[in-house]
Amino acid sequence: MAKNKKKQPKQGHPGRSQHGMVSVGQVKIDRGIDAMTPKFVRWYSQFDVDTETSLVVLAAVRETLYGYADSAPLDSVTEFDVHLLFAAMEELIEFQSGFEPAEQAEQMRGLIHMAWADYLDYLEEMGLWEKSNQDLQWLRSKLEGPSLFATDDLEVSAAKGELEDLLLTDITKLPLVHLARNFAQWCANETGPVQGRILDEDFIPNAAKALSDGVLKAFNTEQAEQVLTFTFMGLLRAEVVALEAPNQLSAGARFSEFQKSTGEEGFATIYMFMQTFLDSYLEMPEDTDPLVVETWGLANLWILEGIEAMGHEVAEPRDEQFSASVWEAAHQRMAVLRTLGLVEEGEYYSLPGFVAAFLTDIDEEIEDENLDEQQLDSKWDELMALLPDESQRLKREEPYTGKVLQLKLGLQATKPPIWRRVLVPMDLHLGDLHDIIQASFDWYDGHLHEFRSGGYKGTSYGPEIEEMEYDEVEDAFLVSELLKAEKDRLDYAYDFGDGWEVRIDVEKVLDSAEGQLPRCTGGRRMAPIEDSGGPWGWAEMLKAMNDSAHAEHGEVSEWFEEMGMEEIDPAAFSIEEINEALELEF
Structure with missing residues (x-):
């Protein structure tokens, strides 16, 4: 009997070009998945599954479609030949397995199949499935297995770590992450007789000087120190660096995971860092200077448009409701994010999909704060009062007399x-x-x-x-x-x-x-309330609302209450x- 031979690892991912050039197919895939990411994350959250898992699912889908596009034309991320797709899926699994034992290869297969099963559920539920029902059922039969929503009972940690690596491959290319790694190393380095830096009033300026050869060289002094401040906050919260008394810094419990950025622990660490950095950078400034506040509001508006894949055109002429100073300062603020890799290069201010997902998750956490309705209304009013008035359609000067x-x-x-x-x-x-x-x-x-x-x-x-x-x-x-x-x-x-x-x-x-x-x-x-599931979903909600014995009466009633409608x-x-x-x- 012949001996089983170990598989030789392939050189380069099967879905990626070997000569370093990005194909048109990959561009379509990136745009399609990035545009879909915020809504997919929100859809996924209804199953009480964390945002990290939804990003892993999309990473698996993206990598599979890369392989598909390498061998066949791909019009969109929602329209593909199911047989060619399944073949691309198996090739991805074979590549990712490499030298791994057969058991781990099967774990990888199970996780990728589950990711695609969830993606198909999303496409069908959102009305995005563009092939026949027969094709859908055929592909589902090939992916049959438990749902990814039930991962508690599955032994897939090794495979899950590998899939998270797919996402981390993109995230760790960010200039921000490179800066953060160098900053963390600098914080933990030995200075004199003690280990680690001293946290004092000169800490950030000294860090800016020490790290000036990297991405910081594109910033002025104020920008560099602001970026380092928010980076440091993220490193502390993610436990990459630790603060020991008295004001002594050292490597934190997750220092190694952050520097390596592989597997589940690495993903969780970099996720916490990224979320903290973005939350801090986008938080309303304490400075009450109208120029600062309006700049913050305008830049954040462009970021929100980027989340919905409708990014602001960089070269668009200035809106007259904003002063030239505010307009220019907002562009400078966006330029900082571009330099850090958090906003994509191009004609529009668009966001990488994982960045949009981080911001979506931040929004969800804000919504989950224990604030009563009056407090929320008060905070909203404060925010709206600080932002410039939205431009209104010009009223007619003379009554309309035509047809x-x-x-x-x-x-x-x-x-x-x-x-x-x-x-x-x-x-x-x-x-x-x-x-x-x-x-x-x-x-x-x-x-x-x-x-x-x-x-x-x-x-x-x-x-x-x-x-x-x-x-x-x-x-x-x-x-x-x-x-x-x-x-x-x-x-x-x-x-x-x-x-x-x-x-x-x-x-x-x-x-x-x-x-x-x-x-x-x-x-x-x-009129039906928005986001109620279309005509059929609205009818079902009314049925549940009007029947106290209905299995979903409580859930639907709570939804209406959240919409400010206790009775309809x-x-x-x-x-x-x-x-x-x-x-x-x-």
Whole structure:
């Protein structure tokens, strides 16, 4: 009988180019996964699984898709040939196994299969699965096994550590992490007769001088000392360095894990460091100087846009509501983050996926603080008072006297029907119509949307967002160019996860209309609350809410309470409230 031979490790990951160049496929994968990361993390958190695990899942998905794209065209991270994908998955498992025993190879296979099983659940639940149900079932049959949500009973620690290494490979390339490692080493080094540095008023300036040959050389003195201060806070909290009395620094309990950054312990350590650094850097400044506060607010606004994959264009002309000083200072603040690798290079301020996930997790921790509603409202009011006022649409100087469209906005797939009737001036553009629909259904415009003429395969219109491939920009088209006569129709989709669809029908074309415009003149029933799961999810929530014996009554009731609605009346409808919102908007 022939002896079993150990596998020879392959040179380089099968999904990565061997000559150091990044392929178009990899760029598509990175953009797609990064754009998806914040929503995936939020979706994953509903199962009471920590953010670290969700990042590990996406790391496994990303690496598998790299391998797929190396051998076959890949249009998006949600559309792929399931048979080729499974082959790429097996190649990744074979590569990662290397010299490892067969038992650990099976652990790796189990974890990657579970990661993909969870990813498929996400795609299906969010309406992102683009292949047939038969393909979905075939791939699931190949991945059959327990859910990653039940890892407590699985012996997969070795494989999990290896998968975390996939994510750490990207994170540890950050200039910030390189700086932090050098800083930690400097803190723990021997100086004179004692071990470690002394923490005194000269500590940060001395560190800036000692580490000036690295990334800090791109900063001025103030920026360098601020970055080092936040880095030090992260190192302390992650136990990479320790403070001994009296003010004596030494290597902390997790110093070695941080310097190596491998496996579960390394991941947990670097995760804590990164979260602390970002939390500190993005925290509202204590300085009450309006220039400082407005700069902080504007830069954080761009960061929030980056989390949602709609990053601010770097070269965009200055918004007149901000002074030239604030505008320039905000760009400088973003430049610091770019130098540290926390904001990507390019035409837009976009964020690497794992950075967006760290920030999402910070937001969740803030929400979990034990603050009552009055305290939260007070904090929000304080924040809003410090930020510049949002630019408003210019009001008409003269009353509109042209023709008016009487439109019926029908929310699809709802029983009983939910609809609104509105009067809309014909000189407004599609972006204005989007705002009218949002106000009519009391939605907060927190998700992507599109208009479509000519049915499902017709022309799409949407906002000017780099990552979205709309056929046309909505603000370039007047409503009257698409809706001209009775029975003309336009379709509107909002929140592609929940899948709200509104059919827009022209009921009448009026020569004119007195009074406020645009204006709601009729409608039926309360609009569904956003993020309630689409028409089907909303119907199920109402059913559970109205039945005290329903298994999910308590959970749904709590959700409504969190939304500030202890009691709801699905049949309620108020023209007055809608028109107040429209008047405020227009």
